[in-house]
Amino acid sequence: MQGGTRKKFVQLARCANTLMAFDITLRMFRYRPGQAAHFETYAVTVPDAANVLDAIEQVWDKHDRDLMFRHACHHASCGTCAVRVNGREVLPCIAPVKNYLDGAKALTIEPLRNFSMVGDLLVDVAPLLQRQETAGLVITRPVENHLDGKPIASAQGLDPESVETVPFNRFEDCIECGICLSACPTMAASTKFFGPAGLAALKSQLDKTTDPTERARLLDLADDEQGVWRCHSAWECTETCPQNVRPAEAIMALRQAILARKFGFGK
Amino acid sequence: MNPKRSTLGWFWQSVTGLALLLLLGVHFVAHHFIAAGGLRDFNQVMAYLSNPIIIALELGFLVSVTIHALLGVRSILFDLGLDARWEKNVTWALTALGALTLAYGVWLLYTILQTGSALAMWTR
Amino acid sequence: MNLSLPENKKIRFLRWFDFRSWRLGMLAYILNRVTAIGLVLYLYIHLAVLSMLTGGPAQWDPFVALARSPMFLALDVLLLAGMLIHGLNGVRVALTGFGIGVRAQKPMFVALMLVGAVLLLAGALKIFME
Known part of the structure; x- marks a missing residue:
């Protein structure tokens, strides 16, 4: 391959690669009771559409099986995975890595504040x-006729009479x-x-x-x-x-x- | 937590706050903007205080600002997560300080007026 | 510096100074508190200074001359700034606390602070023009 063509090919390949995956650095808060808390840095590769929780799981998967963190649903309905990313509280399961990428391509992950710490990203x-x-x-509201302050009947185009008699469950x-x-x-x-x-x-x-x-x-x-x-x-x-x-x-x-x-x- | 203890501190903070917007406005504008040179000399202070409405406003200002300031200090201290015994001590100490402040303020106003009229008699 | 370290538990309010998490609301919270402490200190200094009035013009008038010096006038501007920030933020706290403008509290804060800036500028000019 000639020099110019080859250069173009490499550029193209790099471009395709960035569409597929990111190389990022995670600065993770690490702590165990009785030991000094510190930050540890991990390099991970995550897909283009990755959320921060995917990156944290990469650290656990590829680097350190001792990492303590919580998660369950991956779609913002269980509320277990909350952490701080670059100092601000988020649900990492729905926070795109892309949103945090500046020139440095590094994210700082810390546990929530104002709780007792259990270990790493885990708090009590x-x-x-x-x-x-x-x-x-309770987890669900047993009967509800209003949604966001508006009667459900008018919001949904239903007959108000029937809504009164139908129990409506809402999380x-x-x-x-x-x-x-x-x-x-x-x-x-x-x-x-x-x-x-x-x-x-x-x-x-x-x-x-x-x-x-x-x-x-x-x-x-x-x-x-x-x-x-x-x-x-x-x-x-x-x-x-x-x-x-x-x-x-x-x-x-x-x-x-x-x-x-x-x-x-x-x- | 003690659910039986009713708490109207915030309500009074708002009421005195509103009063201060008006009274401090009058106080600050009268003493620093209207007065020639930005601050009244002794004779100007006396002339200002010769109006009974002004005396009432200054007394209202004294009461509002003392309540507002000390409720605020109490709130700041309570924010530090004091235990129940210290919460009680702080409340008592600040109540006493408030009473002292009001007494001092009233004494000061009375004494200034006395000094002023005594001097007026003497110079006449 | 990490402020959520367990050994920092004793002085919990130091966590306020993790500037990475500051938004407008946190700024309002800190400004309100800083000005509050400043104004309380000023109140008691002010009350103490006023005791000079009991000494008649012989004691008071030399102080007035001193207080008209540029350094004292600069302190007056600082005092005015504190009063405006605390008072105008207080308007937001009281209104929203009584259920007025709860969805507009952020623009309300910005607007009040702009009003405060204008009043401060006008006040400063007035103070130094005299």
Whole structure:
């Protein structure tokens, strides 16, 4: 092959290769109890359409079987894999590697903040789950006639009468991934705060019940030094939430409900 | 967590905050923008305080700013995740500091007015 | 520097200074807190300074002359900046807390800060023109 043709061929091959796969570097947070935490760098090759979780799995697959991380569904419905990529909270299962590639082609992967660390990317999410349980959050809403604040009948073109009688199951928006607790500056300073996810769960439960005893219990939990009043309106929870739960809005709505109860106006 | 303890700190923070937007506006503009040279000399201060509405506004400002500032300090300290005993201590200490601040402010205003009228008598 | 290391647990709020994760909301949070602490300190300094008024013009007027020096005027501009940032951000916190403009809190913050910048500029000119 002549020099010029060969050069062109190599360029073409390189071009095709970049369409197929990336060579990237992962700076991974590594930690074991009793040992010093540190970063370790791994070179991996991932397909063009890879998400960050694919890259993490490559590290586990090709470099270090001791890597501790969590995942299950790979499509943002289980909420187990949340980590920080380049300092920001994401679900790596739906975060394209491409979005993070700058000139350096390196990604820094760290565990969520504001939880106790177990090892590597693994944190203890028990405090989050305990709060959700206290709020009484269930996985599905048993009967629902409204979706995003609009009656389902009008949104779906159904007969309102029939919708009233048909039980409609809907999954809760919150997937208990812990991202909002990691992004919340108040949570960063104090572990006593009930936290954005927990307060959003309280609001969600409040909307579902008309039982005065249960409503009073939920509002008592929210109306506390460490409840809705501890929030200082950074709105980082709503900004980072991958599921549109909008915890900050839930906190503001709970404040209305608490003030309404206290001063006897509204509902 | 103590669900029985009602918490209106945030509500009062908002109310005093709104009051401060108005009162601090008046206070700052009156003392630093309207006054010639950006700050009143003693006789100008006395002339300013001769208006009872101004005295009422300055007292309102003193009360609002003290409540707002100390509720804020309490909030900042509580954010550090104090245990229950320290939360109680902080609340008591700041309540005492607030009372002292208000007492000092009122004493100061009274003394300044006394000084002013005494000097006025003397120079007349 | 990594701020989520377990040995940093005791001073948890140091995690605020992981600048990689800062967005507008975090900026508002920190600005509000920094100005709050500054304004509380100023309040008590101010109250202490005012005690000079009890000494009559002999004590107060020399201080006024000092306070009209450029260095003090620069501090006045700093004070005005702190008051504007804290007060205008407070408008956002209070309004959204009462359920007003919750979906517009970000543009609201930006707009309020722009208003603050204009007022600061006007105030600074006024302070130094005198």
